[in-house]
Amino acid sequence: MAHRRLRAKGSGAIGSRVTIASKSPSESQGCPCRIWIRRFADAQENVKKxxxxxxxxxxLRLYALFKQGSKGDVEGKRPGRLDMVNRAKYDAWTKLAGTSSADAKQGYVDLVARLTQG
Structure with missing residues (x-):
């Protein structure tokens, strides 16, 4: 439980403090970031199955969503023409430039769910 110290208003004592106990957001309703971290991790396990x-x-879409969700925008030079596999991966990842990590992770989770259903 988190504790905050606040100045007591109207107490007459300058600098007197009151301690108020309050729940942190993760204690009161579950931290959304933890839920998405778990879903993303579960999707990584499910894709292996x-x-x-x-x-x-x-x-390629799975690769690009995973990389965008975990690393952000692509960096580095585009692979040469003879490295077709890595070039295709690079290009797929580049298409997601500017996509937020949360949106990419959600897309990855959704795509894995669709692939595991059928």
């Missing part, structure tokens, strides 16, 4: 290999475009 897929029974069939997703199509290449879905794999």
């Amino acid at each position: 897929l029974t069939s290999r997703p199509a290449n475009d879905e794999l």
